[in-house]
Amino acid sequence: MTIFKPIDEKKASSRVKKLFKRIKKERKINFIPNFWKTIANDPDTLERTWESLNQIMKKGALDPLTKELIYIAVSMTNSCEYCIRSHSASAKKKGMTDKMLKELIAVVGMANETNRLVESYQVKVDEFLK
Amino acid sequence: MTIFKPIDEKKASSRVKKLFKRIKKERKINFIPNFWKTIANDPDTLERTWESLNQIMKKGALDPLTKELIYIAVSMTNSCEYCIRSHSASAKKKGMTDKMLKELIAVVGMANETNRLVESYQVKVDEFLK
Amino acid sequence: MTIFKPIDEKKASSRVKKLFKRIKKERKINFIPNFWKTIANDPDTLERTWESLNQIMKKGALDPLTKELIYIAVSMTNSCEYCIRSHSASAKKKGMTDKMLKELIAVVGMANETNRLVESYQVKVDEFLK
Amino acid sequence: MTIFKPIDEKKASSRVKKLFKRIKKERKINFIPNFWKTIANDPDTLERTWESLNQIMKKGALDPLTKELIYIAVSMTNSCEYCIRSHSASAKKKGMTDKMLKELIAVVGMANETNRLVESYQVKVDEFLK
Amino acid sequence: MTIFKPIDEKKASSRVKKLFKRIKKERKINFIPNFWKTIANDPDTLERTWESLNQIMKKGALDPLTKELIYIAVSMTNSCEYCIRSHSASAKKKGMTDKMLKELIAVVGMANETNRLVESYQVKVDEFLK
Amino acid sequence: MTIFKPIDEKKASSRVKKLFKRIKKERKINFIPNFWKTIANDPDTLERTWESLNQIMKKGALDPLTKELIYIAVSMTNSCEYCIRSHSASAKKKGMTDKMLKELIAVVGMANETNRLVESYQVKVDEFLK
Numbered sequence: 001m002t003i004f005k006p007i008d009e010k011k012a013s014s015r016v017k018k019l020f021k022r023i024k025k026e027r028k029i030n031f032i033p034n035f036w037k038t039i040a041n042d043p044d045t046l047e048r049t050w051e052s053l054n055q056i057m058k059k060g061a062l063d064p065l066t067k068e069l070i071y072i073a074v075s076m077t078n079s080c081e082y083c084i085r086s087h088s089a090s091a092k093k094k095g096m097t098d099k100m101l102k103e104l105i106a107v108v109g110m111a112n113e114t115n116r117l118v119e120s121y122q123v124k125v126d127e128f129l130k
Numbered sequence: 131m132t133i134f135k136p137i138d139e140k141k142a143s144s145r146v147k148k149l150f151k152r153i154k155k156e157r158k159i160n161f162i163p164n165f166w167k168t169i170a171n172d173p174d175t176l177e178r179t180w181e182s183l184n185q186i187m188k189k190g191a192l193d194p195l196t197k198e199l200i201y202i203a204v205s206m207t208n209s210c211e212y213c214i215r216s217h218s219a220s221a222k223k224k225g226m227t228d229k230m231l232k233e234l235i236a237v238v239g240m241a242n243e244t245n246r247l248v249e250s251y252q253v254k255v256d257e258f259l260k
Numbered sequence: 261m262t263i264f265k266p267i268d269e270k271k272a273s274s275r276v277k278k279l280f281k282r283i284k285k286e287r288k289i290n291f292i293p294n295f296w297k298t299i300a301n302d303p304d305t306l307e308r309t310w311e312s313l314n315q316i317m318k319k320g321a322l323d324p325l326t327k328e329l330i331y332i333a334v335s336m337t338n339s340c341e342y343c344i345r346s347h348s349a350s351a352k353k354k355g356m357t358d359k360m361l362k363e364l365i366a367v368v369g370m371a372n373e374t375n376r377l378v379e380s381y382q383v384k385v386d387e388f389l390k
Numbered sequence: 391m392t393i394f395k396p397i398d399e400k401k402a403s404s405r406v407k408k409l410f411k412r413i414k415k416e417r418k419i420n421f422i423p424n425f426w427k428t429i430a431n432d433p434d435t436l437e438r439t440w441e442s443l444n445q446i447m448k449k450g451a452l453d454p455l456t457k458e459l460i461y462i463a464v465s466m467t468n469s470c471e472y473c474i475r476s477h478s479a480s481a482k483k484k485g486m487t488d489k490m491l492k493e494l495i496a497v498v499g500m501a502n503e504t505n506r507l508v509e510s511y512q513v514k515v516d517e518f519l520k
Numbered sequence: 521m522t523i524f525k526p527i528d529e530k531k532a533s534s535r536v537k538k539l540f541k542r543i544k545k546e547r548k549i550n551f552i553p554n555f556w557k558t559i560a561n562d563p564d565t566l567e568r569t570w571e572s573l574n575q576i577m578k579k580g581a582l583d584p585l586t587k588e589l590i591y592i593a594v595s596m597t598n599s600c601e602y603c604i605r606s607h608s609a610s611a612k613k614k615g616m617t618d619k620m621l622k623e624l625i626a627v628v629g630m631a632n633e634t635n636r637l638v639e640s641y642q643v644k645v646d647e648f649l650k
Numbered sequence: 651m652t653i654f655k656p657i658d659e660k661k662a663s664s665r666v667k668k669l670f671k672r673i674k675k676e677r678k679i680n681f682i683p684n685f686w687k688t689i690a691n692d693p694d695t696l697e698r699t700w701e702s703l704n705q706i707m708k709k710g711a712l713d714p715l716t717k718e719l720i721y722i723a724v725s726m727t728n729s730c731e732y733c734i735r736s737h738s739a740s741a742k743k744k745g746m747t748d749k750m751l752k753e754l755i756a757v758v759g760m761a762n763e764t765n766r767l768v769e770s771y772q773v774k775v776d777e778f779l780k
Contacts, residue, residue, distance in 0.1 A: 003252050003345070004358075033259075035244075038251045042362040045369075048442055049244065055434060056236045061229035066196055067237050070203045074241035077207045079339065079639040079729065082248045083241070085259040085653070098654075099191035102692040105640040106186045107197050109695075111204035111213070113633035114165075114179065118212045119599040120625040121168045122133050128163075129215040133605070134618075172622040175629070178702055185694060209379040209469065209599065215393070228394075232432040235380040239435075243373035249339040250365040263512050263735070264748075293518075295504075298511045302752040305759075308572055309504065315564060316496045321489035326456055327497050333460045334501035337467045339729065342508045343501070345519040359451035366446045367457050371464035371473070374425075374439065378472045381428045382393050388423075389475040469599065469769040475523070488524075492562040495770040499565075503763035509729040510755040523772050553778075555764075558771045569764065576756045581749035586716055587757050590723045594761035597727045602768045603761070605779040619711035626706045627717050631724035631733070634685075634699065638732045641688045642653050649683075649735040 006037035016040045019047055026054070035086060065094040069104055076108045136167035146170045149177055156184070165216060195224040199234055206238045266297035276300045279307055286314070295346060325354040329364055336368045396427035406430045409437055416444070425476060455484040459494055466498045526557035536560045539567055546574070555606060585614040589624055596628045656687035666690045669697055676704070685736060715744040719754055726758045 009020055009032055019040070020032050040046045057067050068091035075083035088101065117123075139150055139162055149170070150162050170176045187197050198221035205213035218231065247253075269280055269292055279300070280292050300306045317327050328351035335343035348361065377383075399410055399422055409430070410422050430436045447457050458481035465473035478491065507513075529540055529552055539560070540552050560566045577587050588611035595603035608621065637643075659670055659682055669690070670682050690696045707717050718741035725733035738751065767773075 004362075006254070034253050034256045035248060038253045039247055041251070041358075042366065044445060045247070045362070045366050048445060049247065052240060052438055052442065053244070055438065056233075056240050060233050061227060062199075062233045062237075066199065067233070069192075069196065070199060070234060070237045071241045073200045073203045074207050074238055075245055076636055076640040077204050078242070078245045079636075080245040080248055081639075081642065082253050082255055082259075083245050084640065084642070085255060089259060097191060098691075102654075102695070103186075103190050103192045103197070104200060105637065106692065106695050107192075107200045108204055108640055109633040109637045110182060110186050111201045112208070112636045113629040114183070115205055115208045115210040115213050116596055116599075116632045117169055117175070117179065117625065117629045118165060118210055119601075120596040120604065120628055121171070122601060122604070123164050123168045123212050124136070125212055125215060126164045129212075129219060134622075171618075172626065174705060175622070175626050178705065182698055182702065185698065206376055206380040209376075211379075211382060214380065214382070228431075232394075232435070235377065236432065236435050238380055239373040239377045242376045243369040246336055246339075246372045247365065247369045249341075250336040250344065250368055252341065252344070264752075266514070294513050294516045295508060298513045299507055301511070301748075302756065304575060305507070305752070305756050308575065309507065312500060312568055312572065313504070315568060316493075316500045320493050321487060322459075322493045322497075326459065327493070329452075329456065330459060330463045330494060330497045331501045333463045334467050334498055335505055337464050338502070338505045340505040340508055342513050342515055342519075343505050345515060349519060357451060363446075363450050363452045363457070364460060367452075367460045368464055370442060370446045371461045372468070374443070375465055375468045375470040375473050377429055377435070377439065378425060378470055381431070383424050383428045383472050384396070385472055385475060386424045389472075389479060466766055466770040469766075471769075471772065474770065474772070488561075492524075492565070495767065496562065496565050498770055499763040499767045502766045503759040506726055506729075506762045507755065507759045509731075510726040510734065510758055512731060512734070526774070554773050554776045555768060558773045559767055561771070565767070569767065572760060573764070576753075576760050580753050581747060582719075582753045582757075586719065587753070589712075589716065590719060590754060590757045591761045593720045593723045594727050594758055595765055597724050598762070598765045600765040600768055602773050602775055602779075603765050605775060609779060617711060623706075623710050623712045623717070624720060627712075627720045628724055630702060630706045631721045632728070634703070635725055635728045635730040635733050637689055637695070637699065638685060638730055641691070643684050643688045643732050644656070645732055645735060646684045649732075649739060 004038060004041040006034050007040040008037075012040060013043065015043050016046065019043070019050060023050060033086065035082065065091060065096060068094060068096065069100075072101075072104060073108050073111075076105070077112060134168060134171040136164050137170040138167075142170060143173065145173050146176065149173070149180060153180060163216065165212065195221060195226060198224060198226065199230075202231075202234060203238050203241075206235070207242060264298060264301040266294050267300040268297075272300060273303065275303050276306065279303070279310060283310060293346065295342065325351060325356060328354060328356065329360075332361075332364060333368050333371075336365070337372060394428060394431040396424050397430040398427075402430065403433065405433050406436065409433070409440060413440060423476065425472065455481060455486060458484060458486065459490075462491075462494060463498050463501075466495070467502060524558060524561040526554050527560040528557075532560065533563065535563050536566065539563070539570060543570060553606065555602065585611060585616060588614060588616065589620075592621075592624060593628050593631075596625070597632060654688060654691040656684050657690040658687075662690060663693065665693050666696065669693070669700060673700060683736065685732065715741060715746060718744060718746065719750075722751075722754060723758050723761075726755070727762060 007016060023032060023036055057064060068087055071087045072084060075087060137146060153162060153166055187194060198217055201217045202214060205217060267276060283292060283296055317324060328347055331347045332344060335347060397406060413422060413426055447454060458477055461477045462474060465477060527536060543552060543556055577584060588607055591607045592604060595607060657666060673682060673686055707714060718737055721737045722734060725737060
């Protein structure tokens with residue numbers, strides 16, 4: 001009841017249809033994943049999110065694969081299953097191997113542990129880090 | 131009162147002294163940062179954390195710099211100031227430029243936004259992601 | 261095995277029965293939602309939570325709908341599916357439209373992004389904010 | 391060392407200077423708060439964040455004050471001090487009284503409690519909420 | 521500006537004064553800690569929180585010290601410095617030794633790591649746990 | 651697709667087989683729960699996690715049951731369903747009653763509320779707590 005349903009490509013408004021077309025073209029896919037179909041309930045959010053993601057995830061000083069790994073690390077820390085799955089799929093397309101994903105998980109687990117050690121022991125910032 | 135003070139290198143037990151020596155040698159530093167000095171209050175935690183970190187952060191399918199970037203991304207998501215600062219310092223030693231850090235932050239910010247869009251809209255996992 | 265089952269209205273103790281009666285009367289509903297039926301395993305928690313919620317969510321300087329929106333925003337940030345659904349249902353009863361919910365989600369997503377930008381860039385508190 | 395310093399208005403690049411000018415004009419302020427000065431280290435992030443915030447926080451189905459309250463609720467849940475302070479200041483400008491802020495805090499506290507009750511008791515989603 | 525100041529015991533309203541008196545008597549202290557003085561800005565929240573805490577933290581199937589340890593574990597996971605400090609002080613009064621606190625921290629760190637391993641590997645719930 | 655499947659005991663490598671044998675022997679169980687079978691995809695993580703958990707959860711200044719309660723409290727705060735279920739099962743084996751679990755949940759809920767009250771009101775650390 002309270003959930004927004006994914007917007008069907010055929011029943012979408014012309015603004016959303018155009019955005020779906022762009023997504024399929026630029027991502028080289030022939031269907032729209034549920035994330036985009038669901039946030040399409042708010043066309044402003046759909047457009048803004050698509051444009052922001054494109055600007056942020058494109059090749060820069062960091063390559064697109066490294067950016068995907070960072071994305072996955074955040075999603076794991078936030079326990080977002082959909083995000084972990086969809087960005088792992090994107091990362092695999094860009095060259096992530098199973099071994100890389102396992103190492104990524106080990107780092108994410110360890111960072112979450114030491115983050116809490118730091119807070120629990122209330123470690124002071126060293127002078128050389130200021 | 132309730133906080134554990136950092137353990138001074140000179141006043142440390144012989145077990146802790148040995149661990150501090152290893153840390154300085156393997157990290158090629160001539161002092162012990164507050165994180166290690168503070169968790170040294172629990173020598174078991176000091177030893178286990180040092181060994182786990184070394185195993186996890188060493189070169190593997192992912193290079194050490196990429197691992198540091200992942201570490202920073204988790205620490206930013208958890209708002210751990212000490213962890214952000216100390217791992218940014220480590221990452222810079224391993225080649226992270228300011229431009230890379232800015233792009234990392236942009237990805238971390240965006241991932242935290244879309245993680246919540248997914249949860250808020252309760253996006254269903256696509257068949258192709260199962 | 262480890263989960264507490266919802267307490268059936270008919271099998272409840274007389275203390276819980278009385279509380280269920282109050283909930284149905286004050287909420288103007290003719291059944292007890294799972295949240296109340298499940299925390300009824302601990303009658304102290306059931307009573308305290310019911311009374312605290314009533315005190316907090318009633319009309320005050322903020323109207324009940326605005327309070328529901330705030331509740332939903334917290335639940336989205338914590339990724340609590342049940343809480344998002346049940347408080348969205350309550351909010352709709354109090355006048356929340358789909359358009360309002362979409363705008364709420366956009367704010368929640370953006371706030372989660374900028375919260376991390378602030379922590380990542382370690383923005384200093386301005387003098388005028390102290 | 392690892393932190394980006396706020397960008398001084400006078401020393402900013404012409405792109406950043408223009409953005410600062412827009413911020414001051416549209417916000418009707420005569421100085422740039424630290425958030426904008428600090429993320430100005432990444433002009434893309436500065437521009438994107440400014441435009442996204444403007445689009446999201448403007449009057450719509452929800453009025454700007456309600457949006458600020460939602461923003462504060464998220465920031466409190468994420469423990470972002472700067473965000474709590476700066477958006478409380480914005481909310482006050484838009485009419486938030488002390489009494490409203492206290493009620494907001496009570497809701498945020500309660501929602502964080504019941505969110506965990508739901509997860510701890512693993513409350514099942516009711517049929518009527520699906 | 522946006523922060524509520526702690527309420528001075530002498531300048532408090534008579535309702536708040538009475539609550540402060542109860543707190544001092546029942547806690548056997550001769551001053552009011554900042555937590556109570558600050559939330560006293562909202563006397564409803566002060567009274568409700570005091571009564572809820574008393575009900576929840578008193579001896580039951582779990583002894584008061586164990587309850588304090590659980591409180592600290594949550595506060596460490598949420599990185600709430602004030603909460604860690606004040607409940608560590610309470611726990612010490614009730615018999616917590618430094619060795620116990622160190623072991624508590626080790627468990628908190630480890631649980632935060634394995635929680636993320638579970639989410640990252642998306643471990644399925646075993647039949648015997650259902 | 652993107653998920654690692656649990657490693658079947660019979661098809662495991664000899665290193666993993668040995669670790670599974672140890673787990674069954676030391677835990678006195680005759681099957682391997684999904685957590686261990688899934689992280690076995692990364693034998694280094696399997697071994698490190700098993701050894702760290704054994705070191706941390708064994709009887710010390712805190713008894714093993716208290717450590718399980720702390721573990722559950724963290725898992726509830728992080729909303730990790732698998733972790734809540736599996737450690738509740740372990741805690742029951744070690745003597746946790748239903749009444750203890752209900753009291754634990756009440757403390758976890760309350761701590762999550764007051765943690766946010768502290769952050770929202772930005773309560774200053776008292777002198778006696780420094």
